[in-house]
Amino acid sequence: MFGPRTEIRSATTGEIAHAVAAIVAAFLTDPLARFAWPSPHDYLRAMPLSTREFVGGSFEHGTVYVSDRLLRHRDLVSSRGASEW
Numbered sequence: 001m002f003g004p005r006t007e008i009r010s011a012t013t014g015e016i017a018h019a020v021a022a023i024v025a026a027f028l029t030d031p032l033a034r035f036a037w038p039s040p041h042d043y044l045r046a047m048p049l050s051t052r053e054f055v056g057g058s059f060e061h062g063t064v065y066v067s068d069r070l071l072r073h074r075d076l077v078s079s080r081g082a083s084e085w
Helices: 013-026 031-036 040-061
Strands: 008-010 064-067 070-073 076-079 082-084
Touching: 013 040, 013 064, 013 082, 031 040, 040 064
Parallel strands: none
Antiparallel strands: 008 064, 064 082, 070 076
16 A cells, blocks of 8 residues: 655755754764764764755755655744755
8 A cells, every 4th residue: 555645856945954954863873973973962063064064065956855745833844854965
């Protein structure tokens, strides 16, 4: 049985912070990321900055992708998934 179809699209400028947060959350238990920043405090402080630096050009070129299924809570919108190339 198949679930609802999820469309993938380029992130909008307003979704950049949410795309970075999705990547940071996805790599929270990644061995290489945790080797670089073993302390949770250091990881949560450094990984968002590193992610933005590493993929900064991707945002400008429209190659950061998010799922179209967004979670809405009041005025906050966050992506369920993100990919940066």
